[in-house]
Amino acid sequence: MELTTQIGESVTDGLAYLGALTTLGTRAAYFTFIAPLRGKPLRLQRAISQAMQTGVGALPILSLITFFIGLILALQSAYELRKFGAINFVASAVAISMTRELGPLITAIVVIGRSGSAFAAEIGTMKVTEEIDALETMAIDPIHFLVAPKFTAMIVMLPCLTIWANSMGILGGALFGVTQADFTWFRYIQASLDALFLRDITTGLVKSVMFGITITAVGCHEGLSTGAGAEQVGRSTTRAVVVSIFLVILVDLVFTALFFFMSER
Amino acid sequence: MGHSNSAATAMTDTESMISLRNLRVSYGEREILHGIGFDVMRGETLVILGGSGSGKSTLLRTLVGLERPSSGEIWLKGKNIAAISSGEMDEIRKKIGMSFQGGALFGSMTVGENVALPLREHTKLEESTIEIILRLKLDQVGLSGYENYMPSQLSGGMKKRAAVARALAMDPEILFFDEPSAGLDPIIAAGVDQLILELKQAFHMTIIVVTHELASAFLIADRMVLIDKGNVVAIGTTEAMRSSTHPRVRQFLDRIAEPAVSEELDYLQMLTEEHRHPGR
Numbered sequence: 277m278e279l280t281t282q283i284g285e286s287v288t289d290g291l292a293y294l295g296a297l298t299t300l301g302t303r304a305a306y307f308t309f310i311a312p313l314r315g316k317p318l319r320l321q322r323a324i325s326q327a328m329q330t331g332v333g334a335l336p337i338l339s340l341i342t343f344f345i346g347l348i349l350a351l352q353s354a355y356e357l358r359k360f361g362a363i364n365f366v367a368s369a370v371a372i373s374m375t376r377e378l379g380p381l382i383t384a385i386v387v388i389g390r391s392g393s394a395f396a397a398e399i400g401t402m403k404v405t406e407e408i409d410a411l412e413t414m415a416i417d418p419i420h421f422l423v424a425p426k427f428t429a430m431i432v433m434l435p436c437l438t439i440w441a442n443s444m445g446i447l448g449g450a451l452f453g454v455t456q457a458d459f460t461w462f463r464y465i466q467a468s469l470d471a472l473f474l475r476d477i478t479t480g481l482v483k484s485v486m487f488g489i490t491i492t493a494v495g496c497h498e499g500l501s502t503g504a505g506a507e508q509v510g511r512s513t514t515r516a517v518v519v520s521i522f523l524v525i526l527v528d529l530v531f532t533a534l535f536f537f538m539s540e541r
Numbered sequence: 542m543g544h545s546n547s548a549a550t551a552m553t554d555t556e557s558m559i560s561l562r563n564l565r566v567s568y569g570e571r572e573i574l575h576g577i578g579f580d581v582m583r584g585e586t587l588v589i590l591g592g593s594g595s596g597k598s599t600l601l602r603t604l605v606g607l608e609r610p611s612s613g614e615i616w617l618k619g620k621n622i623a624a625i626s627s628g629e630m631d632e633i634r635k636k637i638g639m640s641f642q643g644g645a646l647f648g649s650m651t652v653g654e655n656v657a658l659p660l661r662e663h664t665k666l667e668e669s670t671i672e673i674i675l676r677l678k679l680d681q682v683g684l685s686g687y688e689n690y691m692p693s694q695l696s697g698g699m700k701k702r703a704a705v706a707r708a709l710a711m712d713p714e715i716l717f718f719d720e721p722s723a724g725l726d727p728i729i730a731a732g733v734d735q736l737i738l739e740l741k742q743a744f745h746m747t748i749i750v751v752t753h754e755l756a757s758a759f760l761i762a763d764r765m766v767l768i769d770k771g772n773v774v775a776i777g778t779t780e781a782m783r784s785s786t787h788p789r790v791r792q793f794l795d796r797i798a799e800p801a802v803s804e805e806l807d808y809l810q811m812l813t814e815e816h817r818h819p820g821r
Contacts, residue, residue: 402647410645413605414659414707415631 297493297523300423300500304492307417307424308431322425330391330426331433335440338386342441345378346370346448354452363457367464368471370449375476379442381528384487387434388520392495395426396516399499400509408500423496427489434488435481442480479535486531487524494520556583557616558715558747559604564613564623566596566603573599575771576613586741586748588758590793591768600768601719601751605639606630618714635663638708639717643724644700646692652679652703653688659710678706682736698729705736716740718750722757730757737761755794759783767793 312318353369399422402408411418446468453459459467498516502508559581566574573596581587591597602608604615610623618633625633646655656678660671679685682702692700701721708716721737722730734757740746741761752758758765765782767774767790774789775782782790791797 405643405648406641406645407647409602409607410639410641410647410707412607413634413637413639414662414711415634416658416662 296501297490297497300419300497301427301489301493303419304423304427304496305489307420308428311420316420318428319421319425323428326425326429327433329394330387330429331437334386334390334437337390338383338437338441339444341386342374342379342382342444343448343451345382346374346445346450347452348448349373349378349445350449350452354456364459364467366449366453366457367459367467371446371468371471372476374445374449375442375472375480377480377528377532379445380438380480380484380487381524383434383437383441383484384491384524385521387430387437387488388491388517388524391426391430392491392520393513393517395492395495396498396502396513397509399496400502400512403500403502404504404506404509418500423492426496427492430488430492431485434484434491438480438484439477442477475539479531483528483531486527490523490527491520494523557581558583558618559749560614560616562614562616564600564603564615565611566599566608567611568599572611573771574603574610577768577771577773578613579766579773579776581747581749582764583747584741584745585763586737586750586761588762588765589749589751589768590753590755590758590765591751592753592793595768596771597751597753597768598719601717601749604749605637605717606634635659635711636713637715637717638705638711638713640701640704640708640719640721642720644692644704646700646703646707648692650692651688652684652690652692652695652706655692655703656688656707656710659707663711674710678709679703681709681740682706683732696729698725698732701725701733702736705740709740713746715747715749718748718752720752720754721750722752722754730754734760755796769793 307316308318349370350366353373354363354366357363357365357369399408402422408418411421446465449468450459450461450464453464454461495516498512498519502512557580561578561580564574564577565572577600589597589600599608603610604617606622613623615622618636620629620633622630622633646652647658650658653675657671657675660666660674664671666674675688676685679688682705684699684702684706687695687699687703692703695703705716718737721733725733737748737750738761741748748761750758750761759779762779764776764778766776767782769789775785775787777785782794785791785794792799
């Protein structure tokens with residue numbers, strides 16, 4: 277096959293995939309925000325149990341990872357700042373890079389590993405065992421029944437987890453600040469808060485909501501497009517993780533660029 | 542819209558419940574069903590027979606609206622479901638029940654929650670009423686007392702019974718079965734056949750069963766359709782099918798093996814062609 281044809285085909289495939297994700301995301305958003313106003317209530321109980329799995333269940337591992345990331349950030353920035361005798365800026369370096377970038381991103385990656393893959397596996401298995409077909413023959417919309425609760429849980433829990441991740445990262449930095457620089461715990465936290473603008477936190481949270489939508493759409497889309505057979509479920513799960521990581525970073529880039537150019541003015 | 546319904550209402554058994562007209566279904570480029578047409582009468586049990594790959598499962602999926610036909614008509618309750626909106630289709634779906642091959646019970650819910658799901662989704666019945674209906678439906682399929690079991694705790698036959706209970710939840714007018722005895726031992730399979738017969742006698746339900754199990758087919762059917770390679774080969778009562786002289790019907794009913802297909806040759810041929818045109 278010619279190179280140009282191949283490039284053309286992969287571009288159209290990619291766009292079709294993004295189109296499918298957008299359709300799914302829009303439908304899930306419809307069932308979350310608009311349908312309840314039209315007398316089709318959201319399955320709150322399912323959303324809450326999903327939120328417990330996605331959010332509360334992720335807390336231990338997320339805490340540990342972001343604490344370490346905060347510590348690593350402190351070590352890495354101190355390595356450079358030390359040369360200028362500016363080791364006291366470690367607090368602001370950690371705080372800003374956590375809230376603006378690493379908090380949302382690491383949270384998203386942990387959630388992809390725990391929940392994005394689980395969405396694809398759960399829905400994919402239901403597809404293989406004809407449970408999705410059964411829903412349809414019972415006149416129950418699988419997007420309303422399965423995707424919307426996950427969507428709701430994700431857009432609520434991802435910002436919450438991100439705030440938690442930010443705090444744990446700052447705490448990790450503080451461990452370095454207290455043991456290796458002349459900070460007390462209180463002064464380190466004070467310095468971190470002084471360095472932060474509200475905008476640093478909100479941009480991170482906006483990104484985390486977008487990540488939540490992306491992860492849900494990819495996980496559920498991969499699940500719903502699972503072919504026949506058990507090995508297809510494995511394939512969907514793998515694809516859900518890989519595609520989610522790629523798209524989360526792409527969304528991250530787009531929004532970071534957007535915020536960058538918006539703040540110039 | 543209907544087909545000669547008005548004259549036939551008095552004699553329920555001659556009233557057509559589902560009419561297929563020149564139904565064609567394709568997956569992508571490949572056409573699976575090439576113009577299927579027959580009628581299903583109210584209150585009868587119609588068995589759709591056919592080998593693997595004959596298109597019988599596709600036909601069933603099309604009848605319940607899981608596949609869209611590429612052309613043709615499916616008249617069900619006075620509506621052509623080949624050309625209606627998804628909202629209208631949902632209304633029709635509330636009047637039909639489908640029992641899937643593996644049961645397709647939701648693994649994260651108990652048997653009771655599975656059976657009650659359509660009621661909780663589509664009706665505004667009180668929880669106490671739903672409980673009563675639930676017990677009734679489980680009783681009908683011989684699963685009383687199992688409402689708090691998870692599907693994974695049930696045997697294959699019980700799963701299928703639970704699936705039937707779920708299909709019955711909304712008191713459907715038409716009940717569809719996909720391979721009801723697949724994967725069950727002969728005794729359990731006979732029990733499922735018995736259940737289908739009981740449903741037919743007790744509720745005068747229209748039942749459509751897809752199967753390749755001949756013994757079960759002859760036991761439960763009023764009429765049979767034999768599908769082969771996406772076409773209707775024969776349709777008629779069980780007696781008519783038994784005495785049919787159509788070679789395809791005889792082959793299917795007498796279980797005569799297909800003459801060996803030279804698949805190996807095709808495969809080798811494909812390999813040599815691959816050699817001739819590498820990279821295709």
